[in-house]
Amino acid sequence: MENEYKNVYVFAEQRNGVIQNVAYELLGKANDLAAELGQKVIALLLGDGITDKAQDLIEMGADEVVVVDRPELKDYLTEQYTQAMSQIIDHCHPRIVLFGATTIGRDLAPRLACRVKSGLVADCTKLTIEPDKDGNLDFFSTRPAFGGNLMATIVCPTSRPQMSTVRPGVMQKRTREVGRKGVIQPFTPTFDPSKFKVRLLETKMNDNKVADISNAKILISGGRGVHDKEGFAKLQALADVMGGMVSSSRAMVDAGVMDHAYQVGQTGKTVRPNLYMACGISGAIQHLAGMEESHYIVAINKDKYAPIFSVADLGIVGDLHKIVPMLTERIKKELEK
Amino acid sequence: MNIIVCVKQVPDTTEIKIDPVKGTLIRDGVPSIMNPDDKGGLELALRMKETEGATVTVVSMGPPQADRMLREALAMGADRAILLSDRRFAGADTLATSYALAGCIRTLDYDLIIAGRQAIDGDTAQVAPEMAQHLDLPQVSYVIDAKKTANGFIVKKENEDCVQTLEVEGKCVLTVLASAFKARYMTVEGIIDAYKREVEVWTADQIDVEEEKLGLKGSPTKVHKSFPKALKEPGEVFELSEEEAVELIVSRLKEKHII
Ligand SMILES: Cc1cc2nc3c(=O)[nH]c(=O)nc-3n(C[C@H](O)[C@H](O)[C@H](O)COP(=O)(O)OP(=O)(O)OC[C@H]3O[C@@H](n4cnc5c(N)ncnc54)[C@H](O)[C@@H]3O)c2cc1C
Ligand SMILES: Cc1cc2nc3c(=O)[nH]c(=O)nc-3n(C[C@H](O)[C@H](O)[C@H](O)COP(=O)(O)OP(=O)(O)OC[C@H]3O[C@@H](n4cnc5c(N)ncnc54)[C@H](O)[C@@H]3O)c2cc1C
Numbered sequence: 001m002e003n004e005y006k007n008v009y010v011f012a013e014q015r016n017g018v019i020q021n022v023a024y025e026l027l028g029k030a031n032d033l034a035a036e037l038g039q040k041v042i043a044l045l046l047g048d049g050i051t052d053k054a055q056d057l058i059e060m061g062a063d064e065v066v067v068v069d070r071p072e073l074k075d076y077l078t079e080q081y082t083q084a085m086s087q088i089i090d091h092c093h094p095r096i097v098l099f100g101a102t103t104i105g106r107d108l109a110p111r112l113a114c115r116v117k118s119g120l121v122a123d124c125t126k127l128t129i130e131p132d133k134d135g136n137l138d139f140f141s142t143r144p145a146f147g148g149n150l151m152a153t154i155v156c157p158t159s160r161p162q163m164s165t166v167r168p169g170v171m172q173k174r175t176r177e178v179g180r181k182g183v184i185q186p187f188t189p190t191f192d193p194s195k196f197k198v199r200l201l202e203t204k205m206n207d208n209k210v211a212d213i214s215n216a217k218i219l220i221s222g223g224r225g226v227h228d229k230e231g232f233a234k235l236q237a238l239a240d241v242m243g244g245m246v247s248s249s250r251a252m253v254d255a256g257v258m259d260h261a262y263q264v265g266q267t268g269k270t271v272r273p274n275l276y277m278a279c280g281i282s283g284a285i286q287h288l289a290g291m292e293e294s295h296y297i298v299a300i301n302k303d304k305y306a307p308i309f310s311v312a313d314l315g316i317v318g319d320l321h322k323i324v325p326m327l328t329e330r331i332k333k334e335l336e337k
Numbered sequence: 338m339n340i341i342v343c344v345k346q347v348p349d350t351t352e353i354k355i356d357p358v359k360g361t362l363i364r365d366g367v368p369s370i371m372n373p374d375d376k377g378g379l380e381l382a383l384r385m386k387e388t389e390g391a392t393v394t395v396v397s398m399g400p401p402q403a404d405r406m407l408r409e410a411l412a413m414g415a416d417r418a419i420l421l422s423d424r425r426f427a428g429a430d431t432l433a434t435s436y437a438l439a440g441c442i443r444t445l446d447y448d449l450i451i452a453g454r455q456a457i458d459g460d461t462a463q464v465a466p467e468m469a470q471h472l473d474l475p476q477v478s479y480v481i482d483a484k485k486t487a488n489g490f491i492v493k494k495e496n497e498d499c500v501q502t503l504e505v506e507g508k509c510v511l512t513v514l515a516s517a518f519k520a521r522y523m524t525v526e527g528i529i530d531a532y533k534r535e536v537e538v539w540t541a542d543q544i545d546v547e548e549e550k551l552g553l554k555g556s557p558t559k560v561h562k563s564f565p566k567a568l569k570e571p572g573e574v575f576e577l578s579e580e581e582a583v584e585l586i587v588s589r590l591k592e593k594h595i596i
Contacts, residue, residue: 015498078466078475078476078477079475082470102496102497103478103479103494103495104496106462106463106478107466107476107478107479109463110431110461110462110463110464110465110466110467110470111466111467111470111476113432113463113467114432114435114466114467114470115470117557118557119430119432119558120431120461120463120558121558122431122460122461122462122463123460123461123462140561144460145458145459145460145563146348146350146353146362146457146458146460147350147351147353147457147458147460149350149353149354149355149362149565149566150362150564150566151563151564151565151566152560152562152563153560153561153562153563154558154559154560154561155558155559155561156557156559157559158557159557195475197475197489197505197506197507198475198503198504198509199503199505199506200501200502200503201491201501201502201503201504202502203499203500203501203502204499204501204502205498205499206498206499206500218595242595242596274593275590275593275595295593296589296590296593296595297572298586298589298590300582304574304576309571310571311571312571312572312574313572313589314572314575314585314586314589315571315572315574315575316574316577316582316585317574317576318576318577318579318582319579322579323579323582323583326579326580326583327583327586327587330583330584331587331590331596334587334591334596335596
């Protein structure tokens with residue numbers, strides 16, 4: 001009976017017709033999982049006027065794409081999407097279904113898990129296929145809990161599908177294979193509009209001058225030690241020279257110096273740039289949760305016991321207000337060479 | 338209007354330490370608090386009580402010690418407190434937790450259910466949407482504002498990239514963000530009064546559930562293992578002159594091909 005449930009499915013989140021990065025990241029991970037299981041990767045693409053995006057998902061790692069292209073699915077609304085997704089699950093019998101742990105994924109996945117009466121693991125940072133105690137391959141999802149203090153590996157031994165939401169910015173996407181071939185399968189759900197009790201009146205986009213720090217390769221990040229907007233101007237100058245962006249700890253967001261969109265950490269964004277330079281950030285666990293996967297971490301802090309040094313590859317004890325401007329001039333010269 | 342607020346007692350996770358040998362949480366001496374988002378939810382309910390007139394009932398599932406948190410809710414202005422406490426609820430994952438809460442709420446009279454977005458211990462943010470599904474009610478999560486209308490609610494919701502205004506017809510479940518509803522303090526009279534009032538303690542027999550769907554038995558997920566987060570090997574920390582520090586950073590960034 002269990003063998004009926006097959007393949008690794010990815011909910012390909014889109015907003016205004018734009019496939020979200022996290023969908024590509026999940027396709028990357030789903031390829032690893034499917035290879036271990038000897039099964040396929042199937043993307044679920046829901047929206048209105050969305051069919052032409054299916055090829056994009058194939059090029060990023062989907063073997064098949066199930067497309068539900070319906071006007072009811074133009075904007076994300078919980079009930080509409082849950083109706084479509086639960087009918088896909090009833091029809092396709094997925095083994096595993098992955099969602100981005102975004103405001104959409106974390107709204108949809110639990111609603112859906114409860115409707116199909118299966119287990120759901122929240123906000124995972126690691127997914128593996130390993131033998132269980134009987135030697136059968138099973139799916140293990142690892143996630144932080146207790147504010148990032150504890151990691152837990154969760155299993156869902158008997159219910160299917162096994163569902164997880166996955167933190168954006170953690171999994172690696174694959175390089176695009178232009179012209180890759182795959183199967184595109186339209187799916188037509190039967191909607192019950194009597195259950196549509198929520199209507200979208202207005203969407204106010206955030207100031208889009210705010211660029212997305214999760215895509216930056218270099219982040220110069222500031223904390224309370226930066227003090228104010230003038231301090232951040234010094235960080236911005238360094239970021240400009242290096243082609244990077246500026247980000248922030250929560251202390252500076254709470255102080256009104258930086259916008260929340262720039263916040264790194266448990267209640268901000270998860271980032272993994274090539275370089276994360278933490279200036280005047282103490283390194284609270286909630287901050288580390290968002291940046292410790294960065295490839296190279298430099299910390300500048302005047303307190304040699306600051307916890308940020310425990311995750312830094314290179315730690316400098318000193319005054320950022322002196323070091324950062326000097327470093328900016330020095331790198332400028334270096335790059336002119 | 339009858340409003341139900343789901344509140345959970347949680348350890349203050351900012352004060353939690355891990356036993357480095359056993360890999361378990363050290364809970365001794367860690368204070369228990371009302372989950373911050375739930376406190377925000379209670380605040381929203383109390384504001385509605387002031388503007389619209391409402392009866393506010395707080396519901397919690399947990400051990401007998403949660404009595405203290407429920408009295409805090411009464412002292413803030415809640416009218417009634419129910420504690421679901423029964424060994425049969427133990428070991429519940431989010432599906433079974435939400436099922437028990439829904440089973441309790443089904444026996445009550447309500448127009449609106451408010452929950453926190455996320456509990457700071459389990460950190461899943463799954464209980465409220467699952468509860469809404471068990472009750473067959475619409476849900477709106479990540480709520481930062483809500484107003485009663487003639488036949489429902491107008492709700493503002495915060496996403497990563499936008500704020501949405503939604504209109505809900507009829508009863509619903511809202512999950513709220515603490516940051517949007519700064520909670521009031523308890524008053525002295527409120528505290529004294531709260532200790533004179535009753536916190537109702539209910540068992541599984543008093544709610545509308547099938548016993549095999551409760552607790553561990555009713556939970557599709559299991560914690561396979563838990564362990565403290567592995568910290569990576571710390572790098573080197575240098576105390577140098579500013580000039581030397583700058584040279585060191587530049588040479589390391591070149592080594593790593595970052596510049
Ligand atoms: C539920 C919850 C969620 C949270 N989520 C997040 C989150 O997402 N992101 C986040 O960042 N925080 C988060 N926090 C807050 C977190 O606990 C810390 O309070 C916060 O990260 C501290 O920010 P900071 O390091 O900038 O400030 P501080 O801790 O005050 O550190 C400032 C540092 O600057 C150094 N300094 C001062 N002057 C200088 C100088 N001239 N040169 C060099 N160094 C200097 C000091 O030595 C100190 O180490 C959360 C907290 C909770 C409870
Ligand atoms: C380390 C660890 C990891 C876990 N991982 C998972 C997992 O991935 N999936 C899973 O299904 N279960 C998981 N669980 C079990 C889960 O923590 C419990 O089911 C818990 O009772 C509810 O989840 P939560 O704390 O995440 O609540 P959340 O879903 O974050 O809570 C949201 C809101 O629901 C309301 N609420 C939640 N619990 C109660 C309550 N007891 N009484 C009243 N209101 C409440 C509150 O308003 C709260 O703000 C895990 C448990 C542990 C110890």
